[in-house]
Amino acid sequence: MIKNKPIKITLFAVAVLLIIFQALVIGVAAPKEYQLIYDWIFYGINFVIIAFLFFLLHSKNQFMKWMQWGFGLALLVANTTFFYHMGDVNMVVSKSEDGQHEVILKEYKKMKDETVRLKRRGFIFGKQTAALTGSSTYKTIEENSFKINWISGDTAIVTYQASEKGALQQRIFSFRSSDYVSYQQVAVSLTGKWLEQENSQNYLMYDAGEMVFAKDGELYYYKAHDTEQQGIFSLVIKSDEKKPSFTVVLNSDCIFGDDGLIMDGGTITIAQVSFDDIENKVYFKE
Incomplete structure (x- = not known):
């Protein structure tokens, strides 16, 4: 030839x-x-x-x-x-506002594999570092039932649906470098009362395994078993339809003291577990 x-x-x-x-x-x-x-x-x-x-x-x-x-x-x-x-896959590449960090989600359309998060290695390779639990049968990306929310420039919250009528789930990916060890307890570090910067009537209070969330004149109560720590900078608070579910992210200005509590001057961000376009709120310690 x-x-x-x-x-x-x-x-x-x-x-x-x-x-x-x-x-x-x-x-x-x-x-x-x-x-x-x-x-x-x-x-x-x-x-x-x-x-x-x-x-x-x-x-x-x-x-x-x-x-x-x-x-x-x-x-x-x-x-x-x-x-x-x-080879038929759905891909999502979401970058932080400054372009320094990215979240890559990969989903196989025709295979019963969970949607995975890849960490880029080189230009075209990636390594699986996490999976969206429950996404093996319900194709989250295919159904466009997900949302990626960047907080503080270095933390990505992935909200997704794992079944057609199931509750929303969240995975938090932090890109913040830290010298802290993994046993730092986010819930304990929140001990005290935190006020919303724009409306001090809204607040979050934690003490000895019990949490109170005040939102728009309503009080919601949570126990320790309602929380799930992801990493050392975020805490997911899960609940039923009667109470809001939300995520607490420690902002980059948070520093743990020797007692395990966040030192004065640190702030947190609260993000609602929702597909709606709800603004994240910053809270400071009273």
Whole structure:
């Protein structure tokens, strides 16, 4: 097919390099839990390799020619089938306002895998660091039932629905560097009364495992079992439909004292667990 020798050598070298790349993806990256962020790259390279080999390994023998056609067709069908089932993904890349941080969510449309969060490694690779619990059957991104909310420039709150009629869930991803150890207790650090900056009638109060949230003239009470700490800078407060669910994020100005409490001058942000466009509110300690 291709008679020009330099071109043929060049194409053959490119094909070899692509095959080596695919081998590294499967044999080196995958065992270390790295994956291509965009799966179409892998299958696209396969299509290119198949095309290159078809043109480069052309034989004049009729039998060998038919063998090449059959083998090439089999590879083409196999790659297309895998691409249809495993390469069809939904991707979300959300960046912080300053562009310094990003959240990558990846969802397989036709597979019963949970939607995962990838941490970028290099330009096209990512490593799975978390999964959205319950998203294996209900495709959150496909149904557009999610929201990503950036707080304090270094914390992303992912609100999502894990089933058609299920309650909203949240995952918090913090990019803030810290020397603190993992056993810092966010709930305990909130001990005291916190007032909303724009309306001091709204407040959050915590003491000995009990929490009171005052919002628009209503009082809501929570126990320790209603809270879930995620990382060392955020606390998710879950409840039923009768009480609001919300997330408390310690802002970057928060410093833990020796007693485990937030020192004076620190502020927190409260974000409602909702798909509605509700403004986050900043609170300061009384």
